[in-house]
Amino acid sequence: xxxxxxxxxxxxxxxxxxxxxxxxxxxxxxxxxxxxxxxxxxxxxxxxxxxxxxxxxxxxxxxxxxxxxxxxxxxxxxxx
Numbered sequence: 001x002x003x004x005x006x007x008x009x010x011x012x013x014x015x016x017x018x019x020x021x022x023x024x025x026x027x028x029x030x031x032x033x034x035x036x037x038x039x040x041x042x043x044x045x046x047x048x049x050x051x052x053x054x055x056x057x058x059x060x061x062x063x064x065x066x067x068x069x070x071x072x073x074x075x076x077x078x079x080x
Contacts (some may be wrong), residue, residue, distance in 0.1 A: 007044065031051055
């Protein structure tokens with residue numbers, strides 16, 4: 001649950017999911033998926049699930065990981 005939110009009877013929810021990483025490991029291809037349940041525009045629940053395709057993969061060009069970085073503000077120097 002996000003920020004102590006609770007699911008309530010009668011409310012309307014929508015759900016979505018996206019892949020956040022695909023990685024080749026010694027055990028196989030590891031895939032991580034994040035699902036989000038929202039009430040209106042506010043997310044109320046996040047679920048992250050991982051699963052493994054068990055065999056050897058070497059297609060490293062198909063692997064990725066999405067990361068979230070903090071926003072930075074870069075101010076121009078006084079001499080610019």
